[in-house]
Amino acid sequence: MLAVGSIAQDIYVPEALSGKFTQTREIKDAGITLKSEGVFSIHKAKGIKWTVEKPFQQTIVINPEAVVEGGEVAKQMASIMGGLLIQDLDALQKFFVVKRTIKGNGFEINLKTTDETIAKIFSEIYIKGRKYVDIAILYNPQGDKTTINFSNLRESAEDF
Amino acid sequence: MRRPAIFFAIYAFAIVAIFFTRPFTLRTDIMDVAPVVREDPQVTKALDRLSRAYTGRLNILFGASELIKAKDAGVFFKDNLTDKPFKVQFLISEQENDYLSLLSTYNHRLLSDATAHLLEMCDYETIRNNSLAMLYSPVAVNVLPLEQDPFLLASDFMMNLGITKSSFFPNQGVLSAKLDGLFYAYMSIELEDTSPSYFKHVFNGIERAKAKTFVDFPDVSINISGIPAHSARAISKSIAETNIITGASVFLLMLISLIVFRSAVCFLYAVCTVGMGIALAIMLTAIIFGEIHVLALVFGASLIGLCLDYHIHYFVEKGISNQPWINIGRAVSICLITSVAGFGVMMLSGVPILMQIAVIATIGLINTYFIIRFLYPVFLKKSNVRAISPFVSSLEKRLANFVRVAFRKHTAIKLAVVVIFSLAGIIQLRSGDDLKNLYKPEKDMIESEALFARVGGATSAPVMVVIQGTDEQDVLEKEEIFRNSLHSFNYRAVSQAIPSFRKQNRNFALTENLYENELDTLLSTISAPKGLKNKMYNNLLAQKDRPLEISEIPDSLKFLLSENTSVVLVENATDKAELASLAREAGAHFSDRIQEITHILNTLRNKVTIIFLLVIATVFSAIAVVYRSMRDAFYMLSPAFMSVLITLGVLGFAGEQITLFHVLALFLVVCLGADYVIFRVEGRDTGNQTGSAIALSCLTSIVAFGALGFTSFAVTRALGITLGLGFTIAYLLSPLATLSIKRKADMNYNTG
Numbered sequence: 087m088l089a090v091g092s093i094a095q096d097i098y099v100p101e102a103l104s105g106k107f108t109q110t111r112e113i114k115d116a117g118i119t120l121k122s123e124g125v126f127s128i129h130k131a132k133g134i135k136w137t138v139e140k141p142f143q144q145t146i147v148i149n150p151e152a153v154v155e156g157g158e159v160a161k162q163m164a165s166i167m168g169g170l171l172i173q174d175l176d177a178l179q180k181f182f183v184v185k186r187t188i189k190g191n192g193f194e195i196n197l198k199t200t201d202e203t204i205a206k207i208f209s210e211i212y213i214k215g216r217k218y219v220d221i222a223i224l225y226n227p228q229g230d231k232t233t234i235n236f237s238n239l240r241e242s243a244e245d246f
Numbered sequence: 247m248r249r250p251a252i253f254f255a256i257y258a259f260a261i262v263a264i265f266f267t268r269p270f271t272l273r274t275d276i277m278d279v280a281p282v283v284r285e286d287p288q289v290t291k292a293l294d295r296l297s298r299a300y301t302g303r304l305n306i307l308f309g310a311s312e313l314i315k316a317k318d319a320g321v322f323f324k325d326n327l328t329d330k331p332f333k334v335q336f337l338i339s340e341q342e343n344d345y346l347s348l349l350s351t352y353n354h355r356l357l358s359d360a361t362a363h364l365l366e367m368c369d370y371e372t373i374r375n376n377s378l379a380m381l382y383s384p385v386a387v388n389v390l391p392l393e394q395d396p397f398l399l400a401s402d403f404m405m406n407l408g409i410t411k412s413s414f415f416p417n418q419g420v421l422s423a424k425l426d427g428l429f430y431a432y433m434s435i436e437l438e439d440t441s442p443s444y445f446k447h448v449f450n451g452i453e454r455a456k457a458k459t460f461v462d463f464p465d466v467s468i469n470i471s472g473i474p475a476h477s478a479r480a481i482s483k484s485i486a487e488t489n490i491i492t493g494a495s496v497f498l499l500m501l502i503s504l505i506v507f508r509s510a511v512c513f514l515y516a517v518c519t520v521g522m523g524i525a526l527a528i529m530l531t532a533i534i535f536g537e538i539h540v541l542a543l544v545f546g547a548s549l550i551g552l553c554l555d556y557h558i559h560y561f562v563e564k565g566i567s568n569q570p571w572i573n574i575g576r577a578v579s580i581c582l583i584t585s586v587a588g589f590g591v592m593m594l595s596g597v598p599i600l601m602q603i604a605v606i607a608t609i610g611l612i613n614t615y616f617i618i619r620f621l622y623p624v625f626l627k628k629s630n631v632r633a634i635s636p637f638v639s640s641l642e643k644r645l646a647n648f649v650r651v652a653f654r655k656h657t658a659i660k661l662a663v664v665v666i667f668s669l670a671g672i673i674q675l676r677s678g679d680d681l682k683n684l685y686k687p688e689k690d691m692i693e694s695e696a697l698f699a700r701v702g703g704a705t706s707a708p709v710m711v712v713i714q715g716t717d718e719q720d721v722l723e724k725e726e727i728f729r730n731s732l733h734s735f736n737y738r739a740v741s742q743a744i745p746s747f748r749k750q751n752r753n754f755a756l757t758e759n760l761y762e763n764e765l766d767t768l769l770s771t772i773s774a775p776k777g778l779k780n781k782m783y784n785n786l787l788a789q790k791d792r793p794l795e796i797s798e799i800p801d802s803l804k805f806l807l808s809e810n811t812s813v814v815l816v817e818n819a820t821d822k823a824e825l826a827s828l829a830r831e832a833g834a835h836f837s838d839r840i841q842e843i844t845h846i847l848n849t850l851r852n853k854v855t856i857i858f859l860l861v862i863a864t865v866f867s868a869i870a871v872v873y874r875s876m877r878d879a880f881y882m883l884s885p886a887f888m889s890v891l892i893t894l895g896v897l898g899f900a901g902e903q904i905t906l907f908h909v910l911a912l913f914l915v916v917c918l919g920a921d922y923v924i925f926r927v928e929g930r931d932t933g934n935q936t937g938s939a940i941a942l943s944c945l946t947s948i949v950a951f952g953a954l955g956f957t958s959f960a961v962t963r964a965l966g967i968t969l970g971l972g973f974t975i976a977y978l979l980s981p982l983a984t985l986s987i988k989r990k991a992d993m994n995y996n997t998g
Contacts (some may be wrong), residue, residue: 109384116392117775122382136383141771144379167384176427200313200418207388224384228391234384 098217099174102129102243105218107234114229128171129243166204170213170222171236182211192216254621258518261526270532273539289712289835292811301473304435304452305698309467313429317420319459319466320431326455332448333436337419350390352794353400354757354786355750359729361402365756370764373397378771393781396768397760414702423701428467430701437474449478471698476687480959487957498949506635506942512561515626519557519617523550523610531605535598538606541961542599545910546606548951548965549589553614555581555921555943560618562939564626565633571623577928580872581921582615587868588861588917595857597850603910634938642941646981653982664892671895677848678903708738708815709822712835718796721812722746728814728832735825739814740807743799750793761786851906858909858916862887865920882927885979886919893971907964915972918947922980937981944977 104127111120124139138144148167169177175184175195181204182197197211205227212223218239224232308323310316320336327334349356357365364372377397380388389401414421414432421432437448456468503513524547531546532538556578563570585607592604653660687695713728715721725741726749745753761783769779796804806813814834819825822838829836862883870879890912897904922940929936952970954962 109382111382113392116778118392118772120382120772138379138382142378144375144382146379146383179427222384226388228388230388232384 105239271537542602549607550610668895671898889976911968919976
């Protein structure tokens with residue numbers, strides 16, 4: 087495990103990233119599993135475009151304009167999600183204690199929140215990958231678990 | 247000799263003793279100069295309460311790489327604030343910390359404005375789609391379990407809660423924010439007073455606590471901002487500047503005394519006489535009005551400086567005569583009568599600050615008059631006051647002759663040129679009533695404010711709209727109606743955090759309709775197990791007749807609400823006219839505090855200008871009565887009036903923005919300008935000595951008051967510049983009056 091202060095120095099942070107995802111959300115109390123898949127695109131300056139293709143068509147765009155409308159919580163969510171996808175640990179360290187472990191060619195990052203607002207949404211986050219993030223697992227305080235698998239990743243972002 | 251000395255000693259002791267033992271309230275708030283009187287006292291009360299809460303609040307940010315460090319430093323700082331004559335808020339109480347949890351238990355009675363609107367329009371499909379999008383989103387904000395909030399309406403409400411639009415948010419027991427990788431913990435200090443002595447006491451304590459905190463927490467930054475911080479800096483800077491200038495003035499006055507009279511006696515008598523006059527004036531004014539405004543104190547005390555005039559004439563005459571009062575008594579008495587007549591107009595003006603200035607100046611002048619009239623002859627009877635230096639007499643004579651010669655021929659044309667020049671400058675005068683002109687903060691203070699604005703998310707002082715009602719629920723209902731028109735504004739209102747009972751009931755009914763129309767579809771879309779629907783309905787119905795009460799929410803969120811009024815704070819309002827119009831339409835009261843202060847200063851300046859003209863008319867009448875000649879009165883007051891015109895003209899050409907304080911200083915120019923001429927006219931028979939005394943009087947006045955023009959504080963600077971220019975011009979023009987009156991006398995003689 088590396089010290090927090092040195093984490094950002096040896097990690098690759100792309101300007102843009104896009105690819106496919108499959109997401110499984112397990113809602114513990116309700117006994118429901120929500121499965122979805124689609125494509126995403128992220129650009130450090132432009133924001134995130136998250137397109138759900140199944141089970142229904144839905145596109146979420148989180149950019150500076152949307153952040154203004156959504157308020158501070160939306161701004162924080164955008165920052166966290168962007169940080170997760172492109173491994174921008176500087177952004178994540180604002181909200182989490184970051185523990186990073188190197189394993190072979192890959193890495194594992196464990197995030198525990200220090201922020202009470204964020205703690206109402208995520209209690210813990212785990213991400214694993216090689217050059218890019220392969221899998222992200224997010225836990226919320228109600229015990230719900232969201233697993234996102236990423237594939238076909240490339241360093242570009244479509245216009246949005 | 248013994249009896250008057252004993253009387254004087256008792257008198258002086260009594261004044262000094264009462265002055266130092268009877269504290270009085272010194273007002274410093276600009277709003278106290280002429281308080282805004284609104285039609286409804288409740289509105290005034292609500293706005294004043296909130297306005298004073300803003301103007302009396304210090305914002306302290308503790309910045310560190312970790313929030314816990316910033317929090318610990320804040321706790322340490324607070325513990326080291328010994329003797330706290332103020333309210334400190336830092337750690338969030340349990341009640342406030344649980345605010346979001348509290349709202350979670352009333353979630354079916356709370357809806358964001360946008361969602362409530364969609365439900366009113368029966369647009370259930372949009373709500374359902376939004377809910378599904380949130381449920382499937384990786385960044386879903388789901389603050390409650392699904393069985394309590396299937397449509398994620400509680401999350402939607404909290405994300406849109408106006409109260410949380412500030413960047414500060416409860417975290418680790420404090421209000422915190424993040425900026426540029428640093429954590430900030432927010433502390434507020436509510437001050438209860440605005441007097442300089444209280445500020446000094448408070449800020450000394452804060453500086454000590456800050457120094458101790460830096461020792462134990464060297465990595466933590468402490469940023470202090472807020473209006474009191476500026477006031478404290480301004481007071482401390484003003485005191486430092488005034489001390490330097492006073493020290494320099496005292497030194498120069500002492501030097502003048504030593505050069506002119508070759509003795510310090512004149513200077514020491516002046517200090518005692520003026521000092522006693524000011525002490526007595528302040529004491530009696532405080533008794534009459536119950537309090538004194540600092541501006542009245544500054545300008546009133548300056549007007550008492552007129553009596554330096556009487557004092558110097560006495561000493562100059564004493565140098566050549568054993569009975570100086572016989573030579574100057576009539577002139578001094580006429581000066582007193584004309585000045586007091588002018589102050590009388592100010593007393594009747596109805597403008598509180600002018601009334602206080604007039605009372606202070608009148609008491610001070612009368613006190614000084616009697617000391618010079620009755621005590622100087624006794625105390626100075628055996629004193630060997632030396633005649634004024636021949637060099638000074640000669641210099642003054644040459645100067646006066648130069649002016650007389652310069653204007654002897656074509657006087658009217660030359661004066662007309664001067665008047666035209668002055669009017670050209672006056673045309674260029676611009677008013678500077680904007681509050682921002684009164685105070686220009688230093689760089690570090692600007693940076694502190696900018697940091698607090700960036701961290702806290704506020705960029706300008708909010709404007710306020712007051713809503714009135716018969717009780718709290720009525721106020722909330724009216725506020726909700728008004729808020730419907732505020733879509734284009736960013737605002738904070740208490741009804742955002744706690745809707746009225748009526749709105750809560752309406753929200754509940756809308757949510758119930760949503761369940762009836764869309765819950766089945768939603769649950770089937772997400773393949774929810776059987777039994778979940780019943781649980782969801784049970785959770786909904788449990789909140790049916792259980793409204794969120796005002797008493798349940800934290801005090802910090804209720805500060806905008808009182809029994810019959812609430813205040814909506816609109817931040818960064820760019821279109822204030824539209825907001826004012828919306829408030830009017832809703833029967834609410836719009837208030838832009840900064841604009842109001844600027845308006846007060848503007849109105850007051852216009853009123854004071856009119857009163858100033860009345861004062862000139864009164865002084866003119868007084869002189870006309872004393873000399874039984876309107877023509878003489880015209881000639882005698884012309885130099886003073888001309889000096890006012892020329893001073894304003896020069897200020898116009900110099901690009902100075904004219905304020906209330908420039909106009910107030912002109913009162914002093916007129917009074918002293920009239921005195922110069924009265925002494926010249928009355929002292930025609932005593933030749934050089936009168937002129938020397940006037941020159942000396944002018945020089946000491948310029949040294950004492952003109953130096954204030956070099957200060958950075960807008961009020962004293964305006965006073966100094968106006969007086970420095972006004973006195974000089976009034977002195978230079980004063981020989982012209984005697985020229986005219988002599989001519990007339992010669993004409994009368996020749997005619998006779």
